[in-house]
Amino acid sequence: MKQPSMLMDRVMYALLVPAMFISLYLIFIWSPIEKQMGASQKIFYFHVGTAWVAFLAFFVVGYYCVLTLKKPTESRFINAGISAEIGVIFTTITLISGMIWGKSAWNTWWTWEPRLVTVLILLFIYIAYLFIRKMDGAWERIAKLSAVFGIIGCINVPIVFMAIRWWNTKLHPVVFGEGKNQSGGGVEPEMLLTLLFSLGTITLLYVFLMRKGIEIEKMRLTVKKAKSKVIEKLAS
Amino acid sequence: MKTLLADALTIAGKDLRNEWKSKQTIGMMIIFSSLVILIFSFAFDPTNNTVKAIIPGLIWVITIFAGLLGLNRSFIAENENDSLTGLKVAPIDPSSIFLGKVLTNLVLVTTVQIISIPMLFLLFDYRFHGQIIWFLLIVLIATIGFIVIGTFLAALAANAKNSEMLLPVLLLPLLSPLMIAAVQATRIVLEQEGIADAISWLQLMVGYDLLFFAACFFLFEFLMEGS
Amino acid sequence: MKTLLADALTIAGKDLRNEWKSKQTIGMMIIFSSLVILIFSFAFDPTNNTVKAIIPGLIWVITIFAGLLGLNRSFIAENENDSLTGLKVAPIDPSSIFLGKVLTNLVLVTTVQIISIPMLFLLFDYRFHGQIIWFLLIVLIATIGFIVIGTFLAALAANAKNSEMLLPVLLLPLLSPLMIAAVQATRIVLEQEGIADAISWLQLMVGYDLLFFAACFFLFEFLMEGS
């Protein structure tokens, strides 16, 4: 049981490190500099990658929440939690990278644009979910409660996106469409390739972090169990 | 199904009769909503003309913040003597507890609105232009959505020690689409004659209400189950 | 006097160390304040230019609403196992409980402000014009006043079953002079260069702080006394 998973980790690690260097190379050296925005456009590759992982992580949380409700097991519960934690980190990175980019592209840190607000709300739902997991009590109970919230949260994300889009297009019908075409992600093939490669790398990073996170969490649980067992023995 | 409704009415009846005797929760909600208006008038200088543009927003900010107080209460009150456990061991469907509480909260929040919205118009000297029936419809639909999801999350939060802090943290993000729709629809209906422009918002709200009502109704059971 | 301070520090230390371990209260306060900003942005259309005029008001609305959560906690948390009674029977001056709690709440609310005020500026793309030092001074003085009276009333409200509803109802009216002064002073200092126009507001706030600190400090004993 332990051996193959270790092997898997090794393989992933061996893939991940070169992939990262390659994507850094692709991003900063190989791909051309965008004409309108200049070097600051480089952030685009990180930005889109992390945004994608943020959503991916969220749906992984939702998936494990449904499973947990069906039949709570410790590993499902842990998976959902780790995915949520990684999701928070990537959502934050998306926000921050988007803000930095926004400062150079739009000359403002923040605008109430649909994708931005959606990401912000997504972050809040994640955090709320983590707060529920922090409640004290037996884990089965917490698992059930957090799973219920995770599901409701998942249902909510598309509605949020839709509502915010309507909200803003009423005011600035152009912003969304304009932003989409402007940077011209599809125009230059090098850019597209770079983007796809960095997307793959970041997804791999997510999977790797998931595995490590789950492993660490399980170790922590084992230690905790052993500790309480020892204490109980000593005391009685 | 019939007993489910009957049980829900029994529970709502108990809560409402209780509330009628003491009038504590509703009283504090009304006072709180007036105080929020007061705070806003200090913060935003009501003589300023542009402030009238924020009336639709204020209606919902008040509803949500005053509503939060009542929602919090609805399950915390059942912690006294652990009476929620009494309901759990009774031979009733857990969903009837949900229905009963939604009913109670709906009555409470609607009552608060009946008093605080006219007060808001009065204090900010707002002249009503649109059609009152559409306005009422929009307020009602949005309020139902708010109460449904709020009651559900109040039951969830009640498991935590610091539930009064947890509830807004859980509720507000999930409420955001409804909030946006409600504010926009209210603005349209207050400023214009017809309802035409607000139709799509209304549809969004109705969809939200139905979807979350169904989801909460079926998931509520899991909240009531022990581990 | 020296032991009074030492005891206050012991109590604040206990609370803060606790908070440091769980980070629940402060985390929820920060999230809540961001959510309030979010809700406001939906309610009041942030792309609208006039909304920037309400930034000074928003700063205080956020502080008060997030602060209310923390204030509520500070004495409700002592109800668990009735530990407040443990403090009452300890050989310490009751005022040191007050001082300790004021200290804790001040640290909490200031931390929230350090995060939420820059965030507010950021999200509403507000460009800061005045002098930062005066701004900080005004925020600090008004916050102290808020915390002093808030802590006192939280101790009072904690006697009630529905204290989380009672506290805002008690606190907001008493806070209104401070609120007005704070909003006006903040507006002046944010929009203009000097502090000259805000001096009288500042004086009012300092007076309010001193007066209520003295009053609360001496009256607190009565709150802690049994009947």
Next chain:
Amino acid sequence: MLELKNITKVIGDKLILRNFSLTLARGESVAVIGPNGAGKSTFFKLAVGLMQPTSGEIHLNQAQIKKKSLLLQKKIGYLGHESFLYNALTPRENLVFYGKLYKVKNIEEKVANLLKEVGLHYFKDIPIRSFSRGMMQRLAIARVLLADPEYLFLDEPHTGLDQEAVSLLNRLIEERQREGIGILLISHDFEQVVSVCERVLVLNKGRIIEERQIDSEEGLMPFKNWYEAVVSGK
């Protein structure tokens, strides 16, 4: 006949009950005793449906009960550590409310009789907020008896009661037992155990370690000594 078969319960990673089996016939009264944290209250919660067993089955009159069952809940009266009553309501209102939920027929009449029985007749229209602990416990007992359960689960019902209230409670228990109700009692107060119950189970660390009949003539001291021997040495 209520049967619990091979019930095991794990909470978190803690094994709280293991392989717990019990048969309770109608008209029988059984005590469950054991040290703090043995799992007594947990066993009750499983039986009344507040928790689901990790494994094992519950049978009521030969039919297996699955998950949350309204049938089971109607037949069992559960008196927990708390009273489950609403402080703002009067005793009458409290009982009528629960009566409606339990679909009791002739509620008003029945409530009036029960209130007389537990000695709260004169207080029937006073909100129970101001009741003393003893009065509260009496009303809690009335609540449990209201729906004419077939089985009574009483978790430390004697705590905090004075002598008078204790004997009232014991009398009520015995009456119901004679009427054919099965009774399960958790208590740390061996005096009451000996005077009320016919059979006793000793629970320790989630396991039934001993079971025997109680001889009411035997007296308290021998019983105590027996318990101590069972729990410690064995």
Next chain:
Amino acid sequence: MLELKNITKVIGDKLILRNFSLTLARGESVAVIGPNGAGKSTFFKLAVGLMQPTSGEIHLNQAQIKKKSLLLQKKIGYLGHESFLYNALTPRENLVFYGKLYKVKNIEEKVANLLKEVGLHYFKDIPIRSFSRGMMQRLAIARVLLADPEYLFLDEPHTGLDQEAVSLLNRLIEERQREGIGILLISHDFEQVVSVCERVLVLNKGRIIEERQIDSEEGLMPFKNWYEAVVSGK
């Protein structure tokens, strides 16, 4: 020597204690018993300064105590219905916190010793949130003993404890008594009263209706009968 002289307490318009007098010397152990609502807990609250008497005086070592007195509070250890402990803190942190408030010297060392004494040594760094009721009660006892009080006021300290914890508590009480600490105990559990105390007061409806020495050889039944006679008929 702690003396309460002619204490009367009225709450609202209810006379809860009338003309209550008591002298507690160091090294003495006295039990206070009586029905629910007799005013026992109220009397304790008056003595430890949680309430002010409506009339009457409290003397400590011949000096009259006025209102809230830090001197009195330091000399009295009060164990109430609740534990007064912080769930988020560990046993060590809890005791150190109270130790600081009580200005105890050598806190760390003393805490370590006390934790050993009550058998919580191995749990000293686990937040007490997960403690069972018995463990909590032990820690509450340690808290009371921490400041080396001269008088101990224990309000129903045995409730919910199992046999082992009860005997631990009784041993601790007896030790302290031999060291010259005066002990006051409220309990509904006459077995403990008889085994721990030398003198007993019976309180009913706010009045001391009887007072006598306890003969530990006498046994439980005669004591019970005596109590019943005192409370009911007289």
